[in-house]
Amino acid sequence: MPRRKWLVLARNSYMLRTSGFGRFRYIVPLLIGVPIVGAIFAFVPWITNFFLDEVEVFFVSTAAIALIQIVLFTTFILFLFFPISFSLNSGQEEYYEILLSAPLRPKDVILGKFLGDMPFYSVGVIAVASVFVALMLPLGLGVIQGTLITLIFMLTFFSALWIGVVIAAMIRSKIGSSTRGKDIGKALSMAVALPMVGLMYALMSGTVYTALLDVESSGPLPFVLDLLPSSWGANVVVDFAVSPGDASGISLENTLRVGAMAIFFVGVLWAGTKFADRAYNLESQSLSSNLARQEGVFYRAIRAISGGGAFGTLVVSVFKDYGRRLENVSKIVYVIGLVALVTFFFGDAEDAEGGIIMMFFLLPFLAGFIVGEVTIRGKENLFIYRKAPKGELRLVRARLVQSMLVMVPLTVVATAIPLLMMSGASTAAAYMMVPYMIALSAALVVFSLGLFLMWPVFSEKPADMMANVMILTFFMMGCFFVTLFLGLFGEVNGWLFILTLTSIAGAIALMLGVRNLRALE
Amino acid sequence: MSKAMISTKELSKTYGRSGKVIALDKLNLEVYEGETFGLLGPNGAGKTTTVRLLNCIIKPTGGSATVGGHDLIKGSLEIKSMTGLLAESPGLYEKLSAHEFLQFMGALYDVPDDVLDTRTDKLIRLFGLHSRRNHLLEGYSRGMKQKVLIAAALIHDPPLLFFDEPTSTLDPNAALMVKDLMKDLAENAGKTIVVCSHILPIIEELCDRIGIINRGKLVAVGTIDELLARTGKNTLEKAYIDITGGVQKKELLSWRELRGAKA
Structure with missing residues (x-):
């Protein structure tokens, strides 16, 4: 039976990332993740207990949804742009030459790389989710609710990451066929970060937060944010915080929201692999070359x-x-x-x-x-x-x-x-x-x-x-x-x-x- | 006999804290002025280390050497000026054109401007790169880059030239041209040439003498006839394999002797 090529590539990608860890390489994500998550669960609830009243007041206010929407949206965008920036900047021609000569389909390459990197991204996602779960633990958050919050974060961010990976692959195949294109790619890898930073600064300076709080006069921003999958989970997180406990808070509406997120993730994963096979081209070499201009x-x-x-x-x-x-x-x-x-x-x-x-x-x-x-x-x-x-x-x-x-x-x-x-x-x-x-x-x-x-x-x-x-x-x-x-x-x-x-x-x-x-x- | 252009005494290079990794082990070698000397050896034998040491790119950890009468440590400036090097894995400014790169290399070796312009142009024509002289090197094939690098090694017209695998990436025409060029440089321009190559026919045709390095040690040195006589073989290839130890024929397909292997 032929091996699943994307699985071979995923394993290879993982091995490459963990090459420095010797015999511990198979548990690297755990070695990194467990202390981080452990520290979060040790310290965050302890700190929250000091401000329990304020935290409760915060979660029943409209500010809570706005803030969580912003956090999820920012991280969503980060996860979307990161692979684009990283992929455009890396010039692993020899690596692609090896793949080009092997019986592979483009989707194997993209999916393999994505899955190979997933354990490491999971550490980051679970750490971010853990902060929220740990923050709400003193409020009485249940195990199922905590698990669902973690799942919401994972579905949100992996959707973003996968979209970013597919976009990056397509940009590479479009512009990577010429030396000039590769140059442009490297230039874009930095340039795409600038709008991101602009967004972060806008969030940090409070411009967006204020707009979300004042829905009446803030124009289409809250509506646009609501449409994005990053916001779907924000309501669930806040509902759980308002109604802590295993049974309560898990309403039909929230179940549908989490279900929609899961469908969205599976959908983008399926669409991405289909799209990659059509649009992504592994061939990265061309015979074009640039001329040196006369010295001016x-x-x-x-x-x-x-x-x-x-x-x-x-x-x-x-x-x-x-x-x-x-x-x-x-x-x-x-x-x-x-x-x-x-x-x-x-x-x-x-x-x-x-x-x-x-x-x-x-x-x-x-x-x-x-x-x-x-x-x-x-x-x-x-x-x-x-x-x-x-x-x-x-x-x-x-x-x-x-x-x-x-x-x-x-x-x-x-x-x-x-x-x-x-x-x-x-x-x-x-x-x-x-x-x-x-x-x-x-x-x-x-x-x-x-x-x-x-x-x-x-x-x-x-x-x-x-x-x-x-x-x-x-x-x-x-x-x-x-x-x-x-x-x-x-x-x-x-x-x-x-x-x-x-x-x-x-x-x-x-x-x-x-x-x-x-x-x- | 001509005077020695290169003379090494117990020249050694080790790596690691206690010198555990021996790249070159007490090399005693003389290469004479006007001679074309071939340096052979398996991959990782120490050829590139020897070339780098003799070009003052790396420093020896033991022994001594002179190149053109200059001490390897004290006279490194003079040695660098009088040697040209085509390295095994050379650096290249890919965003420069062939013309610009040769101008840059000439400037590094203080070639006067008027000489540099003419020489750059002539070398570019010699290597058949004139029509692409203004194209950036990033768009060149590996063979074309090799031609530019050979031209760069010649740009300051040094009396001593080191060529590490000069023809490995060239097409047969270009390889023949480079071989003839090396021959011409030795016979008609009086250059001393050290060639490292695995292509034995080139070594056979070009070199007056050959040295074979294996695991950091110089295990044989002499003319081809001397090496053949020493090993009792009738070709350089067989002599080389005899000296360095080749793969037994019975081992060649042993990797297929597994259950389920298909023909």
């Missing part, structure tokens, strides 16, 4: 700024390789978009300084995303420089110049956004922050380059870069709190203190980074 004014200017000659050629080459990758442009758009969104949703029109402080925490991301490119093409790429006389130093110098040339104009733009959007920034002092930010961003470029050479990232996945970016971010936060502690915050001395500290740390990191680069094998 821009690259001639870069060459001139870099001093021309051999070094100018190096900087221009590095710049071309960077600029022709759309995902790099996308990362920059993402950070600048983030600045605009934060300013829009959280900015105080009278507080220009607040906007500048926000930049402190976004500049490390910008520096990390720009400089992180240095090692992501792998060791072999670094060996090109290693082979050349003084190659390591040439690499560092070329990368520094290239990164500065990208970082400085972007810093000006990113600093200008909060300044222009806030009326309180019309003072000369506020605008003096622009040159300061340029100096700080230059120091961060040095620091970031040092970090990425000390702890190289040999992968194109943005998530792999995050460790170094987080070091930069925490460093900036540290600097910020030290100035606050010393009473220098907002003072010229405070700003200079941060700049000096960042410059010193950057110089040390770069020195250590170059040493590591020379020793890298």
Whole structure:
């Protein structure tokens, strides 16, 4: 009897994810999930007991449904977009080449990957569901009700995840057949996150929550949310909270809601596999290739700024390789978009300084995303420089110049956004922050380059870069709190203190980074 | 006799905390100026490690060596300048065109601008890439990329060249052209060439002498005639298998001897 191919692929996908766990690989989801869920059930009811009255009042109010609708909707969207973003960014051509040569149908590939990842997503879903169940336990929630709430979360999020997986596969097969398309895919992987972040900020800032509470004057938003499957479970959760106990609360209406969710999940699963067989194409190679344009004014200017000659050629080459990758442009758009969104949703029109402080925490991301490119093409790429006389130093110098040339104009733009959007920034002092930010961003470029050479990232996945970016971010936060502690915050001395500290740390990191680069094998 | 271009004494490379993984074990080897030297050995024998060490890409953990009279540690800058390397798994800037990549490589080796432009153009024509010179490398086939990488190894016209599997991904015409190019470089341009390859006919035709590495040790070195005489075999292939130990014929289909295996 032929094996079910999707099952083989699901097992393979699971094995790939758990390869680092040795003989414990079969219980990895349990090893991760049990302590998390255990901790949730230990602490959340204990905390709830302190606020039992308030929790009871909350669940009988209209705010409860609104809040749970928002939580479910946000997570639904997250689970929908995550596989799209992840799939667009990954370029596993060899992996697909293997699949292409095997007797497989597209649906086997998609379903196999989905099921293989499911145990890990289940951990996340059950953890989120457990928070709600644990929160309602002191109210007297029954075992069946708790199980049904967990089931509601699982059905909601797995529906979203499966829709996301199918959409991602189709986008890949549409655009992945050309090198340009793959580039666009990688660029989109970051870009799709921006509307998500916008939505999250809208939720966090209370805009959506207020709209849901005031149904009369909030337009079609509550109606649209009600139509989405993520909202179907919200009413059930609140009904259970209002009528805790096994028998009560499990009304016909709620049974129908949960049933509808189960039908929806089975329906999208069935439709997805059918659709995948028609629309998803495993063939990802094509013979198309892109032309390098003639060097224009821009690259001639870069060459001139870099001093021309051999070094100018190096900087221009590095710049071309960077600029022709759309995902790099996308990362920059993402950070600048983030600045605009934060300013829009959280900015105080009278507080220009607040906007500048926000930049402190976004500049490390910008520096990390720009400089992180240095090692992501792998060791072999670094060996090109290693082979050349003084190659390591040439690499560092070329990368520094290239990164500065990208970082400085972007810093000006990113600093200008909060300044222009806030009326309180019309003072000369506020605008003096622009040159300061340029100096700080230059120091961060040095620091970031040092970090990425000390702890190289040999992968194109943005998530792999995050460790170094987080070091930069925490460093900036540290600097910020030290100035606050010393009473220098907002003072010229405070700003200079941060700049000096960042410059010193950057110089040390770069020195250590170059040493590591020379020793890298 | 010509002077030694490469000379190694007990050159070693180990990995791991206590040096448990021995990649190269006390290599004693001399390669002479103007000579084409073939380095053979099974997969994982230590050929690439040797090439990387002699190009100062990695540092030895024991022994010493000179390349072109320069010490491997103290004279690494001079060695890097005078060697050209086609690596086994080389890095490539895929978002650059062939022309741009060669310009970049030339800049790394300080080739003067006027020389670089002409040389880039000539190398691109030599390898039949002129019509695609402005296409990004990401769209090139593996063989075309290999041609660009060979051109990149030649861009600064070094006296010593290392070719690690130069023809493995090339079509027969291109492989023949590269073979003739290596021959020409050795015979008419006085270059010293070290070739690592599993394609024995190429080694037989090109190389003056051959070294065979197995499990990190140089187990044989000499001319083809010397190796044949030593093993008592009549072909290089048989001599090579004799020295490195091949698979017994009876073992070849042993994996099929299972219940239920179909013909």
